[in-house]
Amino acid sequence: MLAAFLPLLTFFISLFVPVKPAGKGAAAIFNIGLSLILSGALFLKVWNQQSFHFRIEWVTIGDFTLYTGILLNNLSVLMMLLVSGIALLVHVYSTKYMQGDPYLHRYWAYLGLFCFAMLGLVIADNLLLMYMAWELVGFSSYLLIGFWFTRHTAVLANKKAFIVNRIGDLGFLIGIMITLTQFHTLDLTELFGSNGLVANAVVKGGMWQSQAGMMPAGWLTAAGIAFFLGAVAKSAQFPLHTWLPDAMEGPTSVSSLIHAATMVAAGVFLLARIYPLFGDDVLLIIAITGAFTAFMAATIALVQNDIKRILAFSTISQLGFMMLAMGTGAQAAGLFHLVTHAFFKCLLFLAAGAVIHEMAHVKDKQGIAFDPQDIRLMGGLRKRMPVTFATMVIASLALTGLPLMSGYLSKDSILINAFEWAEGHSGLAKLIPYSALLTSWLTAFYISRLIFKVFFGELRLEQELLVHVHIHEAPSAMKYVLVVLAVFCFFPAFSLNPFLFEDAWILKGFPVTDSMTRVNLFHTIIPLAVNLIAMLLIFIAWLWYGKQQRKPDFSASGLFRFAEGQWYIDQFYTNVLVSGFVSVSRLVYRFDRVVVDGLVNIFARAAKALSVMAAWTDRNIVDRIVNGAAYLTGQGGRFFGHFQTGRLQHYFVTMLLVVLAFFIYKYYSGTI
Amino acid sequence: MSLLSTLIFLPLLAGVLILVMPSAWQSRFKYVALGTIVIQIVLSAFMYMNFNADLAGVSDQNKFQLVERLPWISIDLGGLGKLQIDYFLGIDGFSMPLLVLTSIVMLVAVLASWEIKTNLKGYFALFLLLDTAVMGVFSSLDFFLFYIFYELMLLPLYFLIGMWGGVRREYAAIKFFLYTLLGSVFMLLVIIGLYFSVTDPKTGSHTFNMLAMMDPANYTAGSIFSVVSKQMLLGVPARLLGFIVLFVAFAIKVPVVPLHTWLPDAHVEAPTPVSIILAGILLKIGGYGILRICFSIFPDAAVQSSWWLGLIGVVSILYGGLNALAQTDLKRLIAYSSVSHMGFVLLGIASVTPEGISGGMMQMISHGFLSSMLFFLVGVLYSRVHDRQIPNFRGLALLMPKYTAFVMIGFFASLGLPGFSAFIAEAFSLIGAFTSENVNGFLPRWMAVCGSVGILLSAGYLLWTLQRMFFGETRLMGGEEWKLALTDVNPREVIALSVLAFLGVLLGVMPSLAFEKMNSAVLELIRLVNPQ
Numbered sequence A: 001m002l003a004a005f006l007p008l009l010t011f012f013i014s015l016f017v018p019v020k021p022a023g024k025g026a027a028a029i030f031n032i033g034l035s036l037i038l039s040g041a042l043f044l045k046v047w048n049q050q051s052f053h054f055r056i057e058w059v060t061i062g063d064f065t066l067y068t069g070i071l072l073n074n075l076s077v078l079m080m081l082l083v084s085g086i087a088l089l090v091h092v093y094s095t096k097y098m099q100g101d102p103y104l105h106r107y108w109a110y111l112g113l114f115c116f117a118m119l120g121l122v123i124a125d126n127l128l129l130m131y132m133a134w135e136l137v138g139f140s141s142y143l144l145i146g147f148w149f150t151r152h153t154a155v156l157a158n159k160k161a162f163i164v165n166r167i168g169d170l171g172f173l174i175g176i177m178i179t180l181t182q183f184h185t186l187d188l189t190e191l192f193g194s195n196g197l198v199a200n201a202v203v204k205g206g207m208w209q210s211q212a213g214m215m216p217a218g219w220l221t222a223a224g225i226a227f228f229l230g231a232v233a234k235s236a237q238f239p240l241h242t243w244l245p246d247a248m249e250g251p252t253s254v255s256s257l258i259h260a261a262t263m264v265a266a267g268v269f270l271l272a273r274i275y276p277l278f279g280d281d282v283l284l285i286i287a288i289t290g291a292f293t294a295f296m297a298a299t300i301a302l303v304q305n306d307i308k309r310i311l312a313f314s315t316i317s318q319l320g321f322m323m324l325a326m327g328t329g330a331q332a333a334g335l336f337h338l339v340t341h342a343f344f345k346c347l348l349f350l351a352a353g354a355v356i357h358e359m360a361h362v363k364d365k366q367g368i369a370f371d372p373q374d375i376r377l378m379g380g381l382r383k384r385m386p387v388t389f390a391t392m393v394i395a396s397l398a399l400t401g402l403p404l405m406s407g408y409l410s411k412d413s414i415l416i417n418a419f420e421w422a423e424g425h426s427g428l429a430k431l432i433p434y435s436a437l438l439t440s441w442l443t444a445f446y447i448s449r450l451i452f453k454v455f456f457g458e459l460r461l462e463q464e465l466l467v468h469v470h471i472h473e474a475p476s477a478m479k480y481v482l483v484v485l486a487v488f489c490f491f492p493a494f495s496l497n498p499f500l501f502e503d504a505w506i507l508k509g510f511p512v513t514d515s516m517t518r519v520n521l522f523h524t525i526i527p528l529a530v531n532l533i534a535m536l537l538i539f540i541a542w543l544w545y546g547k548q549q550r551k552p553d554f555s556a557s558g559l560f561r562f563a564e565g566q567w568y569i570d571q572f573y574t575n576v577l578v579s580g581f582v583s584v585s586r587l588v589y590r591f592d593r594v595v596v597d598g599l600v601n602i603f604a605r606a607a608k609a610l611s612v613m614a615a616w617t618d619r620n621i622v623d624r625i626v627n628g629a630a631y632l633t634g635q636g637g638r639f640f641g642h643f644q645t646g647r648l649q650h651y652f653v654t655m656l657l658v659v660l661a662f663f664i665y666k667y668y669s670g671t672i
Numbered sequence B: 001m002s003l004l005s006t007l008i009f010l011p012l013l014a015g016v017l018i019l020v021m022p023s024a025w026q027s028r029f030k031y032v033a034l035g036t037i038v039i040q041i042v043l044s045a046f047m048y049m050n051f052n053a054d055l056a057g058v059s060d061q062n063k064f065q066l067v068e069r070l071p072w073i074s075i076d077l078g079g080l081g082k083l084q085i086d087y088f089l090g091i092d093g094f095s096m097p098l099l100v101l102t103s104i105v106m107l108v109a110v111l112a113s114w115e116i117k118t119n120l121k122g123y124f125a126l127f128l129l130l131d132t133a134v135m136g137v138f139s140s141l142d143f144f145l146f147y148i149f150y151e152l153m154l155l156p157l158y159f160l161i162g163m164w165g166g167v168r169r170e171y172a173a174i175k176f177f178l179y180t181l182l183g184s185v186f187m188l189l190v191i192i193g194l195y196f197s198v199t200d201p202k203t204g205s206h207t208f209n210m211l212a213m214m215d216p217a218n219y220t221a222g223s224i225f226s227v228v229s230k231q232m233l234l235g236v237p238a239r240l241l242g243f244i245v246l247f248v249a250f251a252i253k254v255p256v257v258p259l260h261t262w263l264p265d266a267h268v269e270a271p272t273p274v275s276i277i278l279a280g281i282l283l284k285i286g287g288y289g290i291l292r293i294c295f296s297i298f299p300d301a302a303v304q305s306s307w308w309l310g311l312i313g314v315v316s317i318l319y320g321g322l323n324a325l326a327q328t329d330l331k332r333l334i335a336y337s338s339v340s341h342m343g344f345v346l347l348g349i350a351s352v353t354p355e356g357i358s359g360g361m362m363q364m365i366s367h368g369f370l371s372s373m374l375f376f377l378v379g380v381l382y383s384r385v386h387d388r389q390i391p392n393f394r395g396l397a398l399l400m401p402k403y404t405a406f407v408m409i410g411f412f413a414s415l416g417l418p419g420f421s422a423f424i425a426e427a428f429s430l431i432g433a434f435t436s437e438n439v440n441g442f443l444p445r446w447m448a449v450c451g452s453v454g455i456l457l458s459a460g461y462l463l464w465t466l467q468r469m470f471f472g473e474t475r476l477m478g479g480e481e482w483k484l485a486l487t488d489v490n491p492r493e494v495i496a497l498s499v500l501a502f503l504g505v506l507l508g509v510m511p512s513l514a515f516e517k518m519n520s521a522v523l524e525l526i527r528l529v530n531p532q
Helices: A002-016 A019-046 A073-099 A106-124 A129-146 A151-183 A188-192 A216-232 A243-249 A253-262 A263-273 A280-303 A308-329 A332-366 A386-400 A406-423 A427-455 A460-465 A476-487 A519-546 A558-564 A565-641 A648-669 B003-020 B023-049 B095-115 B120-139 B144-162 B169-197 B238-253 B264-267 B274-295 B298-323 B330-350 B354-385 B403-416 B420-441 B447-468 B481-487 B491-509 B512-529
Strands: A051-062 A062-071 A203-204 A205-211 A214-216 B066-075 B082-091
Touching: A019 A073, A019 A106, A051 A216, A051 B512, A062 A073, A062 A106, A062 A129, A073 A106, A073 A253, A073 A263, A073 A332, A073 B420, A106 A129, A106 A253, A106 A263, A129 A151, A129 A188, A129 A216, A129 A243, A129 A253, A129 A263, A129 B420, A129 B481, A129 B512, A151 A188, A151 A214, A151 A216, A151 B420, A151 B447, A205 B238, A214 A216, A216 A263, A243 A308, A243 B169, A253 A263, A253 A308, A253 A332, A263 A308, A263 A332, A280 A308, A280 A427, A280 A558, A280 A565, A308 A332, A308 A406, A308 A427, A308 B066, A332 A386, A332 A406, A332 A476, A386 A427, A386 A476, A386 B481, A406 A519, A427 A519, A427 B095, A476 B354, A519 B354, A565 B169, A565 B298, B003 B023, B003 B066, B003 B082, B003 B120, B023 B095, B023 B120, B023 B298, B082 B095, B082 B144, B082 B264, B095 B274, B095 B354, B095 B491, B095 B512, B120 B144, B120 B274, B144 B169, B144 B274, B169 B264, B238 B274, B238 B298, B264 B274, B264 B330, B274 B298, B274 B330, B274 B354, B274 B512, B298 B447, B298 B512, B330 B354, B330 B420, B330 B447, B354 B403, B354 B420, B354 B481, B354 B491, B354 B512, B403 B420, B403 B447, B403 B491, B420 B447, B420 B491
Parallel strands: none
Antiparallel strands: A051 A062, A203 A205, A205 A214, B066 B082
16 A cells, blocks of 8 residues: 555655655655556565455445455566666666656656556455546546646647546446445445356346346446447557547656556456456447457558657557457466567657657757657667667567567467457457557558667658757666666566466466367467568568668558548547537527526516616506596696685575575476 | 524624724634534534434434524414414434534635625625524524525625626516526415414424424324325325425525526526525525425325436436536636536435435535635636636646645546545445435436446536636737736635535545445435334
8 A cells, every 4th residue: 555655655756745857756766666666566466366455434324334445466566567667767767858847847747646646556355446547547647648748739639638538437437326226335356256246246137236226238338338338548549549649748767657558448448347247248249349459559650750659559559469469368368468568669769768858859959840759750760769669669579479489479479369369259340450560560660660760771860951950868767767768568477378378377476267168279379470571571661761762652542641640530539429429519509598597587687677668657557546546636626616705695605506506407307 | 592593693793893893904704604603613623523313303302403493483372373483493314414514515605705805794694694594594493483584685685686786687586586486485375385284293283393304194184285184186196296396496506407597597607606506505495394394294296206316417417418518718617517417416315215315415615615626726717817718718727736726626626536525425325316216216217327427527617618728838818918917826726625625525535434324314314214
């Protein structure tokens, strides 16, 4: 637990303790180093042994008590070790890479927050706590992508990243709601343990029944899809992958830690944590999504020119492989690839960062405007940055999956598993392993294109701008990190047998689905096919990009532009979905102003009109009547006043008239 | 004098004190108000510490705490029996958290009142009168007394908006006043109806005692609201009609769509401290009224209408969120976001599950802190340049880094980032709404699913605002003049904002601080509404 909280300490130290940035960096490295040591100790204690579970009461609502705590089993200690290890290396690397930035203290703070959230994510013992860490990870990623907040593109990118991830979070939250309703607990062990509630729940008569309650069976699938949606967003799978390439606006060290090695793998981690929940239909969806994403991203990576974008699409593609493994029941293989990928992709990014660092240096020094990440301007860096070159080549070989490398073991395990799985399926599912095979060849090509363009030939920047520039090896803090990571790209770190993935120790730490029969044929043919064709492709790439020989020009073809436009998915989102949404909101606002508020105003106006009418009536009718009555009385009084003359003769005349009138009346009425 | 009365009448006394102080001392008025509120906070903190969470309250006087009951108006009406109105106060798990919230929000509002420059005597006197009225509303248990305090709130608010507000202040003030009055006039009819239906079991005379109204046994047979006789009124069951009328009165306060249009106008035109009080406290009176009065007195009608209440909640969440997305005025944006966030309260309450009602209560408390914080932040900007149009600002982060940090805390807290109170509140409201179908069948599951989209919307409009106003290179409409005027937050503002941010985090990390105190009351209410 302490291991997780140390980086949080970094966060607070960096924000609130007034020390010089260098001191903060040292404190951050010290904390994460300690985290690594503690993680190592925990790893030795827990790996393949008794898992450790500790929890305390958190909230009680009604009769339902939510506990919170930590759960350490094989999966979490492995991830802890991975996260703290890579984080330490990136911390060290950052001391040089970020040197001189005016907001360096914020950088350390955000990085500390990220490590805290990520470690919290992997050791959380219940789904709600995991969700909290999950969102915090997204939040720290938001902060780091937008670290250079004055850049317009960076702040657009971090907004996009957060919102797209929020879509996934909704899925996660809905999944939590379904799980809680069905099982009345969110505890991972109780739910997904070997004899847990999920395993014991059955679908009977269209109802999904557990000990605690039941729901229509559709909700089981819904829960699987909801959680998977969370993983899709975080692990940048189609159709929610568009945030990851944009996230490259952040510092490269951040990209390597968060957007290549750790955070994006959280989706895969989530699937592994809740694996028993997935039914066959959801697993198939996962496999298809993974395979499609892997293929799509690889095609896009073929034609990009921004070094970080190529790597970003490569990450998406590799995450697709992991998803594919998850979907095809090869949970262990997926996690194995997660670990090996974390090292070589982190290395690729850090090496690219070293290159970018140098290019940006040139840009600042010479005062020429160019894009320091454009591989069309690079070339020939092999001689100027030999260590960077060597390590990046090692990482690329691991990514391609050539023998003796770590990637060979993990990627082949995924591919072979996929073929074996396809044996038991029909229809579209048969295509999945072949598309994965195709994707792995594409991988070989795009990464060798990158390597040859950046490190071979002549420095095109000098040729195009006709200047002479100084580019030299990365500073030692960065260089040694690259070397350390390169060591982990070779097979011995994972398996003593370089050719047989089944000997890898990580694979032995996780449950292997033994429902599939081992088809020996696949175990020889597939590695062979992958590697022979990959070598051929690398050779072609060398001819085209390394030797600068004449190559066919695809740039006018439709497919090329389709890939270059990133399949136009992002454009579709921006132009159709986002602007559509904004228009809808404007429409709703107008509705609010005109109709809802309009009704209120009409009501008010009607009341006012009514009151005006009432006032008019009051003045002109009621008041007139009253005044009229008064007038009449006055007139009457005046009229009768005339009789009061005071002359006796008048009174006699009047009396006479009255008596006369009386008799006349009586006479005619005839009744006396 | 006991604690609750002190809490209620202390501000009134201070207000009178301000009135009799010579106008030459007007620079000291704010310190008098501040001192009063600080005492109030100490008292309410004391009340929080000593609150016994095991006593449920809700409908049983013996389970209320700090009860004060004095006969107040007692007139013998001969044949009509005895008119009896009690001065009856008490707190339970629903009112206590809101009283604490009130005193804290009032503190922030006082700190924001430093910006008020005209007619200070009148301002602070009305401000403190408002404080008294709100405290009274949250602690009275006699319906007549409740109504008096409820109406008493309107008067100071009307003048505070109408006299110290913005350009269209008169329109906004009168709109607010009439809207709320409309609700409460009909409420009075229901109160009278209830009075003639209910008799106090002890004295045998009619009573305004809310707790007596909650017990079906106290209704006279054949009376209009009697549970047994099922009277009809205008073709609708009388109890349902009574429920609807009371609900509309409180729904205007919450506010729910489509009764919300007073809110954006009132918020935008009101001076900053009044916006803070409006959003931080007054909206909660709506939610509190629904729980304390609508649900408790008319539980049968509440069960009948829960589906509709849930629907209104979901519509408010989505409709408010969409409207917020379309705003260009920062204050109006936050006003609409309030509509959206208060929708969660209604959704949670309508589910009648422990998670839902606790979540709804938590959302009220959390929104009280966070919306106060957001309005305070808008006030900071407005007081400096008298403008709050989003497109007129850009890159404020470079100019005002601390301010931007607070804005980010406020925004992320209210979009429900874990670690802040709003996350807990929204998550539990939704969980409650989702489990409802399994537990009691009141709300269908799709409502919770649709409601959760509101979380996405809030991320959309808040982050978009953040990007447009705070990031990028600095570019201001007012040019250099604004650049000089836009100084970073001063210590007074830092104190107010830090208090709110701290409370937001505290409740986000340790939600049991609030849940624990209200749990037994929530369970008791559920038992009352839906006895199983």
